[in-house]
Amino acid sequence: MALTHLDETGAARMVDVTDKSLTHRIARAQAIVTMQATTLAMIMEGQHAKGDVLAVARIAGIQAAKKTADLIPLCHPLMLSSVTVTFQADSSTQLYVTATCKLTGQTGVEMEALTAVSVAALTIYDMCKAVDKGMVIENIQLLEKKGGKSGDWQR
Structure with a gap:
């Protein structure tokens, strides 16, 4: 499979999506933060002296999704229609962070x-x-992506 971010000479390039169809696209990703049980309890109970950790992290995640093209050099700036960031404590020491991004566009999210x-x-x-x-x-x-020419994919 050819690398789409390299031209025929091997130089980096932004992929031309001009002729791609507009399709509904969704992507869902996850990270795990492992910490001491007392730290997780403090976060989940809203007892951190700095304030609501999850509210701040949610806003940071949403803002980051909107700024991805400013951070990753060859990403297209996208008009996201939805970004959600959720948190789930799965044990006494692990916090799952999940983000879902959606749009109707010519490239994935x-x-x-x-x-x-x-x-x-x-x-x-x-x-x-x-x-x-x-x-x-x-x-x-x-975790998964839906839509686009390559179709759906799930881990």
Whole structure:
């Protein structure tokens, strides 16, 4: 399979999507933040001295999705129609961060979903590092994508 971000000479390029059809596209990504049980309890109970960690992380993730093209050099600026960032404590030490991005457009939203979970997880780390420097952000991954020429994909 040819790499689409390289031209015939091997130079980097933004993929030309001019002739691609508008289709409804969705991508969902996830990151896991592992931390001490006391840190997770403090976050979930809204007891952090800096305020509502999840509210700040949610806003950071949404903003990051909207700014993906400013961060990833060859990404197209997209007119996102929806970005959601959710959090689920799955154990006493793990917080799952999930982002779903949607649009009707000519290119996918996988990078926006991945950027959203990455920045949301980094925001959690930033807000909580004073109480838990050992937090680990891991398993940043695309869970599924829908739409476009390549069709649907699910992990």
